[in-house]
Amino acid sequence: MSTPKIRHYLQFSDLTLEEYQYVIERAHDIKRKFKNYEIYHPMIDRTLVMVFDKNSTRTRLSFEAGMHQLGGAAIYLNTRDSQLGRGEPVEDAGQVMSRMCDIIMVRTFGQDIIERFAANSRVPVINGLTNEHHPCQVFADIFTYIEHRGSISGKTVAWIGDANNMLYSWLQAAEVFGFHVNVSTPHGYEMDMSLVSTDRFTLFANPSDACEGADLVNTDVWTSMGYEEENAARLKAFDGWIVDGDKMKRAKPDALFMHCLPAHRGEEVSAEVIDGPQSVVWDEAENRLHIQKALIEFLLLGRIKTDNQPD
Ligand code: CP
Ligand code: NVA
Numbered sequence: 001m002s003t004p005k006i007r008h009y010l011q012f013s014d015l016t017l018e019e020y021q022y023v024i025e026r027a028h029d030i031k032r033k034f035k036n037y038e039i040y041h042p043m044i045d046r047t048l049v050m051v052f053d054k055n056s057t058r059t060r061l062s063f064e065a066g067m068h069q070l071g072g073a074a075i076y077l078n079t080r081d082s083q084l085g086r087g088e089p090v091e092d093a094g095q096v097m098s099r100m101c102d103i104i105m106v107r108t109f110g111q112d113i114i115e116r117f118a119a120n121s122r123v124p125v126i127n128g129l130t131n132e133h134h135p136c137q138v139f140a141d142i143f144t145y146i147e148h149r150g151s152i153s154g155k156t157v158a159w160i161g162d163a164n165n166m167l168y169s170w171l172q173a174a175e176v177f178g179f180h181v182n183v184s185t186p187h188g189y190e191m192d193m194s195l196v197s198t199d200r201f202t203l204f205a206n207p208s209d210a211c212e213g214a215d216l217v218n219t220d221v222w223t224s225m226g227y228e229e230e231n232a233a234r235l236k237a238f239d240g241w242i243v244d245g246d247k248m249k250r251a252k253p254d255a256l257f258m259h260c261l262p263a264h265r266g267e268e269v270s271a272e273v274i275d276g277p278q279s280v281v282w283d284e285a286e287n288r289l290h291i292q293k294a295l296i297e298f299l300l301l302g303r304i305k306t307d308n309q310p311d
Contacts, residue, residue: 007299008118008125010111012135012172013197020176022303024143027287027294034069034290041071042297042304047101048074050128051084051093051117053108054225058261059128059136062288063105070293075101094120103300109226124299126292131165131226132195137260138169139295140287142177144280145216147287148256153178158214158251160184160207161241161268162234163191166220166260174200184210186237207241211250218258219243219268235267244270248278256280 008014015023033040048067050060060076067074079085084093090113097104098121106114107128118125127135145152156179159167163185174181175198184207185191204210211217222238223231248257257269257279265271274281297304 006122006124008121009135009295009299010114010118010125010127011133012138012169012176014135015176017176019298020139020142023139023291023294023298024146026297026304027143027290030293030297031287031290040069042301043067043070043072043102046070046072046103046300048072048103048105048296049097049101050074050076050105051082051097051107052076052078052128053084053106053113054129056107056128058285058288059105059107062292063128066289066293066296069289070296072102090117091120093117094125098122103296126295126299129165129225131224133169133172134165134260135169135172136288136292136295137166137284138173140291141218141258141260141284142173143291144258144283144287145256147283148280149215149254152216155179155215156182156213158182158184158211158217159219160210160217160243160247161219161238162189162222162224164220164224166218167191168195170218171196171198171201174198182210182212182214184241186241188237189234207243208247208250211243211247214251214255216256216258217243217248217251220260221262221264222268238268242266242268242270243273245272245276248273248276258284261285 050063064074094117103124105126105128106117108114109131111130111132114127114130127133142152159181170181181201182204183201184204222234257273259269259281261281263269263274
């Protein structure tokens with residue numbers, strides 16, 4: 001009997017459009033169950049291990065609570081007090097952890113680290129953020145857009161700010177879902193084109209112009225985790241890239257505002273925008289829970305019968 005191929009989720013391009021549509025349908029159902037306090041325990045006796053090399057609030061909480069709600073268990077490890085912090089090779093950690101648990105989430109620095117981990121794992125590995133990608137957040141954001149506005153296909157997403165992990169995952173999503181990204185990054189902080197494999201984007205020198213006619217305006221911190229020593233230089237270079245009311249006025253009147261959080265009011269976004277009526281940031285955060293539960297279900301159980309299908 002052949003062993004089924006392990007599916008990892010290391011970057012947004014790891015699932016097809018058809019698979020995304022399936023997992024999104026499952027996320028709607030899993031979210032409805034959660035809201036109705038309906039018990040759903042397909043992960044009894046299954047264990048998720050979470051490995052954190054960087055700080056987190058939403059990612060830890062959504063994976064840990066999500067696995068618990070699915071009837072399984074979650075274990076938190078970090079570099080500080082695991083052997084990874086004392087130089088155990090990531091390849092050895094992948095071998096060992098995957099013999100004791102059913103699924104693994106890793107938040108780390110370089111994408112190469114999670115790729116090496118996954119190459120040595122017997123179980124699915126999920127990217128909980130690397131320097132280059134944050135696919136779970138963008139998956140939750142697309143789900144959030146669909147909940148508020150329907151299909152994202154053919155729409156225009158403005159990206160204002162740093163060329164970081166979130167932007168690269170949004171660009172992969174643009175290729176999968178068929179939308180366009182208007183990108184405006186300050187001089188000296190442009191995209192690394194080796195990480196871009198789509199032409200579904202336009203570059204704008206002026207961030208306000210990038211917002212023109214957008215269906216969704218998106219930003220993120222100017223200094224991502226791991227780049228803290230650049231903070232002072234970035235504050236200067238990003239002057240003018242704040243998403244404020246004037247920039248939102250250039251977008252469509254019903255445009256949404258998104259930010260993966262944590263946010264810095266007065267830096268990348270004004271309080272009036274992030275706390276205003278077009279902002280869906282709390283929905284994005286909550287949807288991490290629902291989308292990741294559906295993703296875990298898909299990676300471990302494959303396609304299951306949905307509630308809409310007849311017996
Ligand atoms: N958006 C996000 O991933 O948040 P955390 O860093 O708190 O996990
Ligand atoms: N770009 C940010 C996202 C945090 C969730 C970072 O990498 O720090």
